[in-house]
Amino acid sequence: MPNFYDDNPDLRFNLDQAPLAEIARLREHEFAEAGQYPYAPRDAADAVENYHETLRIVGDIAGDFIAPRAEDVDREGAKWHDGVVTYAKGTSEALDRLSGADLMGFTLPRQYGGLYLPHTTYAAAIEMVSRGDAALMTLFGLGDIAETILRFASDELKDKYLPRFATGEATGAMVLTEPDAGSDLQAVRLKASPDPSDPNLWRLNGVKRFITNGCGDILLVLARSEEGTRDGRGLSLFLAEKGPGLRVRRIEDKLGIHGSPTCELQFTNCPAWLVGRRRFGLIKYTMDLMNGARLAIAAQSVGICEAAYREALAYAHSREQFGKAIIHFPALADLLIGMRLKLELARTLTIDCGVAVDFEKEYEARPADKALYKKWHGYASSLTPMAKYYASEAAVELSNSALAVLGGSGFMRDYPIERYLRDARITNIYEGTSQLQVVAILAGLLGGDLDSLFADFAARPYTGATARHLPAVAEALGLFNKAMDYVRQRAERDYTDLVARHLADMAIDVYSAFRLMQFGEVSESKAMLADLFVPAMSRRVRAAHDAATSGNRLVLDTYQTLLAQA
Ligand SMILES: Cc1cc2nc3c(=O)[nH]c(=O)nc-3n(C[C@H](O)[C@H](O)[C@H](O)COP(=O)(O)OP(=O)(O)OC[C@H]3O[C@@H](n4cnc5c(N)ncnc54)[C@H](O)[C@@H]3O)c2cc1C
Structure with a gap:
């Protein structure tokens, strides 16, 4: 099986665009641990190289060891007998392999035996593990439990429990x-x-x-x-x-x-x-814990999207009907390009969220940088539910679309698509359903968490082919701001809740359009995706603006009658 890091140029592209060296400089405090621990980096370049190397190891295990066991794990499942739970054989083997590679303390400090890698890289690792087996992620991606102990528990509890997480001895x-x-x-x-x-x-x-x-x-x-x-x-x-x-x-x-x-x-x-x-x-503590876990679920969702998209793409190239490969039917090409777009946007939101979380945590520890902490805290607070909401909905949609691409074969257990679809369906439920993510997104938007980010995006000069999209994206941002003003002025709680999803969708659409324009400056395929995305985004944002500012309360006024208990 392939290495899930080496075979994924878009994952590497997103990480290359992320300010990993800056994160490393903040995280490593003058690289004081170099020499003290074998894996501690000497400088920022060494740290970034180490991030890529570690992700390559995860990619190898995910592709070569985890993915081939996923089908058996799904069929065997975890078992319960008389109060004792036993993992499926493949789950135990995969956990042993991940522990053996010292990967279970991914973000934990070295003093507890962890690798002390940034949250951005942890998100990438979780994505790859989930692409191999989404169920395993719920054991590998539980790092936020240890992180919560690290952040809030007494030294005694930290010393006692954190090393056990780092070795993989404890889950x-x-x-x-x-x-x-x-x-x-x-x-x-x-x-x-x-x-x-x-x-x-x-x-x-x-x-x-x-x-x-x-x-x-x-x-x-x-x-x-x-x-x-x-x-x-x-x-x-x-x-x-x-x-x-x-x-x-x-x-x-x-x-x-x-x-x-x-x-x-x-x-x-x-x-x-x-x-x-x-x-x-x-x-405080559960909110913190859940925010970390939401980023992990976003990454899990991206992993499922990647797996489903690849399976569908391969099938569309190999399956022939009416004398040609089905990928040449415009309806299928359109479906698959839409899948690729969603997959890549979900990944960008997730990696961006990881970056915001890394900066938030680093600046939190530096009282002199209070303003920077406030800024990144706001970004992390909004990007976390945005990534979780968008990526998990994308995982359900993409695995469903992938099943459509495979036709009847997709419905059969001969292919992994039906598993992806079943696995995907939890992502928009646990760690808060999509409705609850929308509530969190709206709270951040009403609090102005992303105002400065959007203003910076709009003010930044754009070069290259994607620059021509700026007027359309600026117009969409204007419509989004107008809709937010309308809802603020109206100040009716039930109406705000009713249109919250439109506002969240607009924010994600506008954010994604800016990011695609930025990426399009350095990547031809991203520029092509921007060409496809922006006109559709404009149409959606206009429709969402009209719905959010319609003042239409019909659902609120009629639901008690129309939805009276049967
Ligand atoms: C496989 C699985 C694993 C899980 N793992 C864990 C775990 O490790 N730890 C843990 O503590 N929990 C876990 N959960 C629980 C999970 O987090 C909850 O199921 C989830 O938060 C929803 O709660 P609920 O099921 O009670 O649904 P309810 O809260 O009853 O929601 C029912 C419906 O009402 C909607 N709703 C509720 N409130 C609002 C609102 N304010 N606005 C709009 N809509 C609303 C919901 O979106 C949903 O559509 C897990 C659940 C599953 C299925």
């Missing part, structure tokens, strides 16, 4: 959802009570459901620590270990990602340790 789980608390995590009820025998110890009691890898060794659990409270301010985050007091009651029988166990957990006086401060569990 984790983020334990948030309950039967009555899904999108609305403020409703979490699982109870945390202080243990009178030890001031540092807490006891957890209650049930959690739909927990990916809930059978893992180290769990971050959102629980109600403040008796009598009902909202998010009564919730704290706890670290619990697999062991007495924690039982996997069952695993779900589900549509896709069969290699990933989705567990129902029963906590009975389970010992746990507080992470960070009481009452900050949801409003």
